[in-house]
Amino acid sequence: MRARMCSCTVRFGIVLLAAAALAACDAAANSPETVTGAEQAAPAERGGQEEFGPYEPVENWPRPLPDRADGITHAGWTWGSVSSVYAESPNRIWIAMRGELPLPPGAAPWTPYGMLNPSRGNANGNDDGLTATCQPTERRGWERRYHHVIFVVDRDGNLVQDWPQHDTLFEVRCGRGPHRIKMSPYDPDRHLWV
Numbered sequence: 001m002r003a004r005m006c007s008c009t010v011r012f013g014i015v016l017l018a019a020a021a022l023a024a025c026d027a028a029a030n031s032p033e034t035v036t037g038a039e040q041a042a043p044a045e046r047g048g049q050e051e052f053g054p055y056e057p058v059e060n061w062p063r064p065l066p067d068r069a070d071g072i073t074h075a076g077w078t079w080g081s082v083s084s085v086y087a088e089s090p091n092r093i094w095i096a097m098r099g100e101l102p103l104p105p106g107a108a109p110w111t112p113y114g115m116l117n118p119s120r121g122n123a124n125g126n127d128d129g130l131t132a133t134c135q136p137t138e139r140r141g142w143e144r145r146y147h148h149v150i151f152v153v154d155r156d157g158n159l160v161q162d163w164p165q166h167d168t169l170f171e172v173r174c175g176r177g178p179h180r181i182k183m184s185p186y187d188p189d190r191h192l193w194v
Helices: 002-029 164-170
Strands: 082-089 092-097 150-153 159-162
Touching: none
Parallel strands: none
Antiparallel strands: 082 092, 092 150, 150 159
């Protein structure tokens, strides 16, 4: 038993040393002394995380969702929490949303919950009167509705495709809505995993 523990400790130590050596090599290769001016990346001029580069927010993207032919309107409703965005192509962007949220009277259409003043609190996915673990709690007085749970927009943010018949899949007691969207680039049938 002791010999096995020592063997594991030695292997772990070797792995740590190898990782440190690789990190040192990478740092040396990318240090300002070894990188020419043409190779140095320009600093980000706009917000964003350095790993992803600069970005420029696009106003009113995505566009407000249209009312459905089945009579469901969006008057008094806004975006729910968006759990996943997947860009299949620059003109086909998938969005998974945990249901639409009711707006308080007087709020501008499609106002995000985080921009309401006064705040309406957390736009969590819990059912009214239940915690995230489905335990009873104080009621907040509003409930989300599972509409436009998964949809696709184009580069301008206009709705391209949605599946109202699948919205009810997420409308379950203590349900939390979709969390991720995945699509394999190697799948010729382009199956979507939610």
